[in-house]
Amino acid sequence: MPDVDFELRGGHIELHALLKLAGAAGSGGHGKALVAAGRVEVDGQPETRKAAKIRAGQVVTIDGLRIHVKAPA
Numbered sequence: 001m002p003d004v005d006f007e008l009r010g011g012h013i014e015l016h017a018l019l020k021l022a023g024a025a026g027s028g029g030h031g032k033a034l035v036a037a038g039r040v041e042v043d044g045q046p047e048t049r050k051a052a053k054i055r056a057g058q059v060v061t062i063d064g065l066r067i068h069v070k071a072p073a
Contacts, residue, residue, distance in 0.1 A: 003065075004068070010072070013053075013054050013069075015053075016028050019060070024063070035048060036050065039062055041061040044059075057069065
């Protein structure tokens, strides 16, 4: 399963925006559709909230891609 490290620029990021910025979705709307389709997990649990606040230390998984969210440097 490929891994991507994503560094936050603040305290959190909304899930659909993370999917776009990490390259898992072509746009924020595509990210929302992926979440609505039940294809996204956060920390191993299905996530259906498109604007769920994702924070440092969490891991988002979609279609074999694992996104590790890191604290800002």
